[in-house]
Amino acid sequence: MHNDTDFSCFLPDEEATLALGARLALSVSPAMVIFLEGNLGAGKTTLSRGLLRGLGFAGRVKSPTYTLVEPYTVSNLYLYHFDLYRFNDASEWEDAGFRDYFNAESICLIEWADKAEGLLPVPDWIITLTPEHDGRLAHIQAFSEQGRTCLNRLYP
Ligand SMILES: Nc1ncnc2c1ncn2[C@@H]1O[C@H](COP(=O)(O)OP(=O)(O)OP(=O)(O)O)[C@@H](O)[C@H]1O
Ligand SMILES: [Mg+2]
Numbered sequence: 001m002h003n004d005t006d007f008s009c010f011l012p013d014e015e016a017t018l019a020l021g022a023r024l025a026l027s028v029s030p031a032m033v034i035f036l037e038g039n040l041g042a043g044k045t046t047l048s049r050g051l052l053r054g055l056g057f058a059g060r061v062k063s064p065t066y067t068l069v070e071p072y073t074v075s076n077l078y079l080y081h082f083d084l085y086r087f088n089d090a091s092e093w094e095d096a097g098f099r100d101y102f103n104a105e106s107i108c109l110i111e112w113a114d115k116a117e118g119l120l121p122v123p124d125w126i127i128t129l130t131p132e133h134d135g136r137l138a139h140i141q142a143f144s145e146q147g148r149t150c151l152n153r154l155y156p
Contacts (some may be wrong), residue, residue, distance in 0.1 A: 004152070005141060011135050024054065031104045032125070037130035038130060047062075049061040055074040064081055064111075080101045083098055085111065127141075
């Protein structure tokens, strides 16, 4: 299913999640803020790994669970992968300088964005992963003009 603001597809296995991530790498652009929603183990980090691989990052992509953010530099852009599951103090946001991570040269992927409610900008996309049968249902929603433009690039 897809239109201007919504895209969804079924991901039967981990490989399919990585492949969708790689496909997203061809659509995303700098300054994007992407929330990754879904329960523990939904596949958010797997999708981020696929996206980074698709962008050309050859190293290890580990979950930012303990560090809150993992920074990457790929080609000529910055990608910040957040996992805010353990985040619980708004002042930590300022102290860590996270605000500066959101800029025109960077893409921000955020797992557990609801933990920092009110501190984050409005996302360009929200990607939701939901368990279905043995796989996952992926749903991408665009919330900005840039988000819609990038979503349209997903289609052949
Ligand atoms: N489409 C899929 N079908 C079945 N299993 C999948 C699929 N995509 C990913 N997985 C599996 O789901 C598991 C959890 O993935 P991942 O760590 O990416 O989840 P997460 O959403 O980031 O979890 P957390 O909230 O704990 O960070 C992994 O073992 C991965 O192989
Ligand atoms: Mg994760």
